[in-house]
Amino acid sequence: RELWDVNTVEQPYYSPAWSSPRLLPRSRVNLATSHLGLGRSISLMSSAFPKAPVPVAGLHAGSKSDFGEDLDVDELIERNRCHEDYYKLEDCLADFDRDWTKCQAQVKTLKQCNDRVNQLRKAQEAAASSNKQ
Known part of the structure; x- marks a missing residue:
């Protein structure tokens, strides 16, 4: 036994x-x-005790979308330019049993990165639309 x-x-x-x-x-x-x-x-x-689940491939190893499309979620995350901050947040959440209160620094960093990316995207769209006129 x-x-x-x-x-x-x-x-x-x-x-x-x-x-x-x-x-x-x-x-x-x-x-x-x-x-x-x-x-x-x-x-x-x-x-x-309950049986431990079988370890799966890496956390970020080719997740696929649930929308029925051939959409690679990891590719979307990495295209957003904030993938490093996203993965740091995921690691923090794994370390603290998904407790968001313990990962506020990573949440803030990811939000700041996403805000910068969105501002840049809006500026590029505005520049592109003004060039068309």
């Missing part, structure tokens, strides 16, 4: 958002099992 010992330093934890397993700190494991009232020296059978 495979045992899952909470006394080990770290336990692997999988999330579909990550391309490879991350390690869950012991304090998080203890929090997850503290409601059992069994203390730190327990061993739990791994079947007591």
